[in-house]
Amino acid sequence: MRALRAEDPETLGGHRLLARLGAGGMGVVYLARTESGALLALKVIRAEYAADPAFRARFRREARLATGLTGRWVVPVTAADPEAREPWLATAFVPGPSLAEAVDGHGPLSGHGVAVLGARLARALAEVHAAGLVHRDVKPGNILLALDGPRLIDFGIAQGTHSTALTAPDAVVGTPGFLSPEQARADADEVGPPGDVFSLGCVLAYAATGTRPFGTGGPAAVLYRTVHEEPDLAGLDRLPPPMRTAVRECLAKEPGRRPTAAALRQVLEAVAAGPGHGASGDGDWLPPAVLRVVAERSARALDPPPRSAPSAAPEFSGGDDSAAARPSRRRVFALAGSTAAVLAASGAGAAVLLARRNAAAGGSEGGAPPTRTIGFQADLTGPGKASGRAQERGARLAVAALNSRADARFRLVLKVEDDGGRAAGARESARRLTADRTVVAVVGPTATAAARAAAPVYEKASLALLLVSVDADTAWPSNKPRVVCPTTLLGRERQLPVLDYLTRVSRTRRTAVVEDRAAGDTAWDLARDLRATPPNWDIGGTVTVHPAAVDGNGPRGAADAALAARAQAVVYAGTSPDRAAACARALTAAGFDGPRLGFEPAMRPAFLTAAGEAAEGWLFEAPYTEPEAARTGAAEAFTAVHRARYGADPGRWAAEAYDAVGLVARTLDALGAGSGIERGQVSERVFRVVHDGVAKTLRFRSERTLESENAGFLYQVAGGSFRFLGRHDQVRAEDG
Structure with missing residues (x-):
């Protein structure tokens, strides 16, 4: 309850106004009193909303319907004026x-x-x-x-x-x-x-x-x-x-x-x-x-605050009042004077959280802070070594960011294991990491087969396993181990960025899905989900599905069928870059220039080569960011530090690995700086913390999976290469 302002009326509809109960963009709710002394809640709608005939009709109907309800557990309308310049209605308080x-x-x-x-x-x-x-x-x-x-x-x-x-x-x-x-x-x-x-x-x-x-x-x-x-x-x-x-x-x-x-x-x-x-x-x-x-x-309703005097100071509606006093993330980066300071000050790492809590707690309890070891398991020499090395660099930068803080409550050590991307190597790496009792959590492995092989070892040791580049849905279609913590979008939710783009950006009403039978269940699942929840279904959006036979002409035939269905947008639901390219060529040959979208497994150089000019304009969802192209202060700082240390832009999955280590650090901080932290505590608590990372916010559902909303990204083919557009919910029409 807040005091009335100088500009608020004294009475309205014969009711004396006593205080403000709430205010927002649409209007104000007042505490009011009738002539007989009864207290009311009186809702007033701003004139600009009331100017909309449909809105006024809805308001008029609300007043009429609620006035006729007399049940004890319903709050009825006691008076209203739907025709006023600023319509209002009053209910029992x-x-x-x-x-x-x-x-x-x-x-x-x-x-x-x-x-x-x-x-x-x-x-x-x-x-x-x-x-x-x-x-x-x-x-x-x-x-x-x-x-x-x-x-x-x-x-x-x-x-x-x-x-x-x-x-x-x-x-x-x-x-x-x-x-x-x-x-x-x-x-x-x-x-x-x-x-x-x-x-x-x-x-x-x-x-x-x-x-x-x-x-x-x-x-x-x-x-x-x-x-x-x-x-x-x-x-x-x-x-x-x-x-x-x-x-x-x-x-x-x-x-x-x-x-x-x-x-x-x-x-x-x-x-x-x-x-x-x-x-x-x-x-x-x-x-x-x-x-x-x-x-x-x-009690406060019986003694409302006195009316406020006029003030020239602006008033902020909603939000956190303390936000105005906080420096922006970009300003924090501008004030940082060194590579370590930039990362330590970044809200993307764990250091800023630790610094705030340390300031209140006074640091560790005497002597040097304790050391926590995070295991890192990756393919560093096998077929997936490029991704493994990129993730290792991201993880090391996260450790350096925390350790650069003189007042950190603990120090981090990264213990690295190379499993070569093989199942046998993964099991051995997992055994060595679990045998080291100082290891409190593990980031990796980076290959699906390695993750499947290592997970039982970590499960037995109650050691949290944070996956960065491995899709948990692919690794475990059912019965995912409880210690597995997926930090990227699950395969079954990969259609969400595509659905969001077609709904919010292109406003497509007729979407056609080319279901590539060569991709098996993956394509079937994607097509089923898009058909079940079509883009713009709230305004009549529809989806038609056109199977592409496994033979070489399948994608072309399905593309022709999609155009015959008068599609405004076409989605290739499959995993083959070459077959996606065949679909692209067929659409271009037919003169189709509407939105054309695919999924990350097909987003490979082979698609660009096979599709040629027909690849231009295609959009692909992906579960990873490209920090050097992202337009956020955290991504810019991460990229700058990565360049300074390694002389190159971050590789794919580097930012996600940085965030995974930051999530572990945040979990450890939540558990305290004492020496008695158990592995099982970390593997349970990691799902209950929220970490604002370089790539995205890591927040988990009760079933121990990443909250999928705003966890995917979009890329578009431009000039013969894949151009990063941004997090899918932040992409606008002009970005493409």
Whole structure:
């Protein structure tokens, strides 16, 4: 709650304004009081948004629908003026936090709390559905917590079960992570009460575990997981069996398999009223910390702050106020006076984190800081030695960056093993590294066969194995060892950069996929995933798949079929540079100049040679960056240091290896500087830290895989070579 500003009105619609409850780009929410003394939350929309007829219609509908709802667990609209220059509506004031605030700030609710929450929200939805409405945006931010139970708010996108939406045809409405698969697919005819039940299931899983059942990240990735993957329900075991079953049934992919809100209410009310619990709530369902928040907000509402005096100082909307006082990453680099200082100051390495924590902790406890050894296993003399050497250089630079800090809490040592890229050599290298009890984690191996052979040795020793250039999906199609930590995009998620480009940059509605049968399951999986979630599916995007037979004319025939389907973009789903080139030549011969995309295995010099001029303009996704071409301060600093030390630009995967060592250092720092760190602690903790690296941010899901959103990159053929465009989510049309 903040004081009113000088420019805020004193009254609105006969309500006296007392304070600001929140503000954003769309408007302001005030605490207000009626003439009778009742407190209200009064939402005012800025005039520029209200000028949009569709937006005003939606606002008008929200006021009308919510005014007619009278259920106890729904916050109704008590007054509104949708026709005002700045339209507003008022609802009863609920002093409690949202469910999102409570869980994110104070942790999951108890089992009883989840039962009360679910029973009362199910009752609210049953009443909404009985009125012929569907809420369509049930999420933690739209649920307020009061002493006696939750309150469901915001009917801005609610609609009748047979009414016409105010959005574009096939548009997705709702909040990714809490909407149903039918909403994610924009199947408007299927969106009904079962969609709200699915959303409630997501809310209950979140309230019980503190995590979102379909993960985090950008909307495209979350929606993809909602449609195609099973929810992450780890942590529900602490709930009574009837509740676990109910939540799982709510999250059924098919709407017809979900319970009704009324049936769900009966199950959850029985649990909430079980032995040792009353059915009334009265605060016993909320954690003490949340009860304190409710009490504090209730007290502050009775004593709002005085109105602020006019001020000439600008006010920043949103964000971290401390950001203005922090130097930018680029300025940190500009201030660095040496090679070591540049890397040590870079937010891309672990050193900056260590320096901040050391300043608070006062460094190590007497004497020299302890030494931690990181193993590095790679092919340094075999067929993959170029990649192995590049990764070794990146790893050594990361170690040097940390050790350049005089106040570091520990020193790093890199112990290098050359496995020659062979399985037998990999097992021997793994045995030597595990035998050294000072080794706390290993980066590598750099070849798939070597990773498969070494992993069981590291698994037995509980030694974290951070893969840089090996695709964990290829190495272990199932049953990936628990100690394996993939730091790059998994093979099954390689279509995400392509999907993002076609959706966000080219806005393609008709996409054709050339499924190269010569690539087997890899091509089939890519084609299936793109067809299941077409680019721009929210505005009617479609995908057609055209198989390319294994014979030599297969790619050309499939390309011709794609053009016959009036494709606006063509994706080659395969692994052969030569067959991708055949597809490119066929498209060019037919005069096709729309977006043409492929995947990294085909991004080889052989493609450029075989395709010739037809290669120009092709885009390829890749799981690695090119730091010398990336437009970030961290990448520029890394490149400068690499050139200074090795006299050359970083090789492929060097930046990713640098980040992998930085992730280990960050994990060690999180575990403390003491001497008692165990290997098992590192292999568990590494998945729970977040590291802002040179190439990308390393953040992991609960299933121990890298968060895939924004983890891929795009390259484009220009002038007969592959030109790095950048991280896929940062590429714009003008970049190509």
